[in-house]
Amino acid sequence: MTFKKINIIEPILKALEEEKYSVPTPIQQQAIPVILKGNDIMGCAQTGTGKTAAFAIPILQQLANRPAKQPNVIRTLILTPTRELAIQISDNFTCYGRYLQLKHTLIFGGVSQFHQVKALRKGSDILIATPGRLLDLMSQKEIDLSNLEIFVLDEADRMLDMGFVYDVKKIVASLPAKRQTLLFSATMPDSIKKLAGKILSNPEYVSVDPVSSTAQSVTQSVYFVEKQDKEKLLANILDDASISRSLVFTRTKHGANKLVEKLSRKGISAAAIHGNKSQNARQKALADFKLNSLRVLVATDIASRGIDIDELPHVVNFDLPEVPETYVHRIGRTGRGGKSGTAITFCSTDEKSDLKNIEKLIGVSLTVSEVE
Numbered sequence: 001m002t003f004k005k006i007n008i009i010e011p012i013l014k015a016l017e018e019e020k021y022s023v024p025t026p027i028q029q030q031a032i033p034v035i036l037k038g039n040d041i042m043g044c045a046q047t048g049t050g051k052t053a054a055f056a057i058p059i060l061q062q063l064a065n066r067p068a069k070q071p072n073v074i075r076t077l078i079l080t081p082t083r084e085l086a087i088q089i090s091d092n093f094t095c096y097g098r099y100l101q102l103k104h105t106l107i108f109g110g111v112s113q114f115h116q117v118k119a120l121r122k123g124s125d126i127l128i129a130t131p132g133r134l135l136d137l138m139s140q141k142e143i144d145l146s147n148l149e150i151f152v153l154d155e156a157d158r159m160l161d162m163g164f165v166y167d168v169k170k171i172v173a174s175l176p177a178k179r180q181t182l183l184f185s186a187t188m189p190d191s192i193k194k195l196a197g198k199i200l201s202n203p204e205y206v207s208v209d210p211v212s213s214t215a216q217s218v219t220q221s222v223y224f225v226e227k228q229d230k231e232k233l234l235a236n237i238l239d240d241a242s243i244s245r246s247l248v249f250t251r252t253k254h255g256a257n258k259l260v261e262k263l264s265r266k267g268i269s270a271a272a273i274h275g276n277k278s279q280n281a282r283q284k285a286l287a288d289f290k291l292n293s294l295r296v297l298v299a300t301d302i303a304s305r306g307i308d309i310d311e312l313p314h315v316v317n318f319d320l321p322e323v324p325e326t327y328v329h330r331i332g333r334t335g336r337g338g339k340s341g342t343a344i345t346f347c348s349t350d351e352k353s354d355l356k357n358i359e360k361l362i363g364v365s366l367t368v369s370e371v372e
């Protein structure tokens with residue numbers, strides 16, 4: 001199977017070749033032909049499966065092949081829950097679309113709207129947005145979606161977890177009824193199925209992992225440890241120099257900050273990313289982590305969404321997530337592309353019921369590791 005075989009046009013093929021993408025990933029093999037046909041899609045895929053390209057490539061191709069009804073109108077909207085994810089999607093469009101004449105604009109909250117509005121006024125074919133800023137700019141009449149052809153709802157489960165359900169409904173209500181809609185979600189709880197029933201029309205279902213499964217290539221284990229002993233345990237684990245980088249999840253922003261402080265005091269380079277950090281601070285922490293100049297990145301779930309780091313072998317659940325599906329998202333950060341990964345979970349007495357729910361969801365009991 002090659003990208004040429006699934007009829008990708010020359011300018012995109014050239015970009016993919018330069019990216020050294022030799023074969024489409026399974027989600028791309030399934031989704032691209034369906035999207036090119038103009039069908040709606042319900043895609044179940046975890047991060048790391050190549051799902052962004054699975055929608056970005058056929059969207060670029062359709063827009064390039066089909067003339068716009070009017071000049072300078074937004075033809076595609078991609079709605080995604082977090083700024084980091086929006087930036088990554090935008091990077092994907094820049095990458096695969098570099099030999100096409102299509103323009104895309106990125107808008108998200110937490111920064112001044114000035115440059116975003118300026119970019120919008122110049123006109124763009126593709127808009128990548130987080131829900132709050134999109135609604136804000138729509139109410140200011142800076143955005144007109146009446147000519148929309150394709151709507152993508154990315155990371156739909158996370159969108160609902162973050163409480164965006166009313167925003168999403170409001171945005172969908174403002175879109176033309178005749179459109180192509182693509183919904184992607186890592187997990188398919190009932191709330192997502194219900195939403196899909198409302199916004200999709202005769203969708204084809206594509207899926208690369210059984211619902212809520214974790215990657216086979218990830219070794220998962222749990223330490224039973226009390227809250228006050230978790231920092232010490234983490235420091236002990238990190239004594240192993242073969243762990244070059246570790247992504248650590250805490251439940252709260254405060255917890256993330258506290259942990260960074262404690263690790264730094266022990267000489268372990270660490271930084272936190274969460275909603276209270278400025279966009280610049282988050283981007284810097286992520287860049288340092290990617291460049292290996294930071295050993296530990298401590299993240300809350302919301303901030304971590306969509307983090308795309310190649311070859312991340314180590315994830316630690318310092319706190320257990322309350323929503324079991326979140327565990328699947330976290331684990332999805334490691335063991336990508338067939339590489340092996342390790343996911344370690346710290347479970348205190350009051351988190352045992354959360355652990356039970358996770359094990360029920362993934363259908364596996366985590367191996368118990370003993371605290372030395």
Ligand code: AMP
Binds near residue numbers: 022023024308
């Ligand atoms: P995603 O699931 O969209 O977060 O993508 C995960 C990673 O896979 C990203 O770093 C992409 O650049 C990469 N990727 C996507 N499609 C392919 C492909 N066909 N071959 C190799 N790498 C890919």
